[in-house]
Amino acid sequence: MLMQQVLKKTVLALLLSAVAMMQVQTAAAADPSDDQQSKEYAKFNKAAELVRPTDYREWIFVGAPVTPKDMNDGKPAFPEFHNVYIDPASWAHYKKTGEFRSGTIIVKELISVGATKSASGNGYFQGEFLGIAAAVKDKKRFADRPENWAYFGFDDKPSAMAQPDDACSACHKANAAEDMVFTQHYPVLRAAKAAVKPR
């Protein structure tokens, strides 16, 4: 009787640990960056306009250039802080390959300079939300655009047409460090690229 109980317990323990191991294996296989790889975050309406992204603050933050009014004769091309985010699937792809996949969307959120003094010292501190701009790379949709990137400004509209090339692309093509993107100003992307394992 005693022997039987011990045996039962042992079998039960073995079964439980087998189940636990299977669970661990399933968890390892379901790497979120893998099943996100093909997700498209840039949504277009029937008029082929980019729908204004609303959840970009939950994407990956890559950097925050600032062109304050007081250093640009009161009129920077884009006021003032630029908080830049890349969508999670394209970030996963970039970390693996060091390249912007077709489907990449990058949002630049514009925020005014608020205070110029705080408890930490003098400087530029973020003020109020002003609007967003975006760039989308899509090999099919923007086959005829430079490096397949198109650019969008929203103001307060819910969707936006791609801007003509001379309005946006030309400056990006001439000055950006990598595939039309200003990675020279985004430490997060530079670090990710440096860490890409050779394939």
Ligand code: HEC
């Ligand atoms: C005269 C040059 C110039 C023009 C024209 C220009 N940009 Fe940019 N853009 C920049 C620079 C420089 C950065 C990075 C530094 C910054 O944000 O100030 C940038 C960054 C961006 C980013 C973040 C991703 C990236 O490529 O680094 C987006 C999105 C963007 N611009 C959209 C636009 C849109 C939309 C237009 C046209 C309406 C436009 N840009 C026109 C110079 C330009």
